[in-house]
Amino acid sequence: xxKSQETFSKKENEKKRLKKQKDKAEKxxxxxxxxxxxxxxxxxxxxxxxxxxISSTPPDPKKIKVIRNEDIQIGVQKQEHVDETEIIRKGTVxxxxxxxxxxxxxxxxxxxxxxxxxxGLLQQIREYDKVTFTLEKxxxxxxAVGVKLV
Numbered sequence: 001x002x003k004s005q006e007t008f009s010k011k012e013n014e015k016k017r018l019k020k021q022k023d024k025a026e027k028x029x030x031x032x033x034x035x036x037x038x039x040x041x042x043x044x045x046x047x048x049x050x051x052x053x054i055s056s057t058p059p060d061p062k063k064i065k066v067i068r069n070e071d072i073q074i075g076v077q078k079q080e081h082v083d084e085t086e087i088i089r090k091g092t093v094x095x096x097x098x099x100x101x102x103x104x105x106x107x108x109x110x111x112x113x114x115x116x117x118x119x120g121l122l123q124q125i126r127e128y129d130k131v132t133f134t135l136e137k138x139x140x141x142x143x144a145v146g147v148k149l150v
Contacts, residue, residue, distance in 0.1 A: 091144075125149065
């Protein structure tokens with residue numbers, strides 16, 4: 001007589017398959033038992049209290065604040081566009097090299113240093129001179145132009 005065609009590994013695979021089916025059926029029963037279907041609308045509602053926390057109890061009607069739609073602001077208020085390059089600034093020349101034709105001016109208001117080139121000068125300047133200037137976008141950032149002595 002011949003041997004059975006069913007080997008040990010086939011039996012193990014069949015056991016695993018049946019166990020998976022059984023586990024799946026058990027999970028389905030648990031989900032069915034814990035299902036939220038059929039709940040009333042009141043049971044499903046959530047409320048937000050005055051601190052922004054979610055709770056299951058409705059807020060106290062005495063504490064409710066009425067907010068008009070016109071009072072709600074979304075975003076930032078529009079401001080007039082002020083072009084910084086048109087503002088005449090005051091500063092002090094902190095460094096200037098005559099032979100190379102460039103230097104730096106320290107703004108009195110913001111204490112920032114701005115690059116200045118000899119092409120942006122209206123008058124000859126030296127270190128520690130008080131000057132007025134405007135800003136212009138240069139290749140490496142803002143630079144002082146229209147520089148003249150005070």
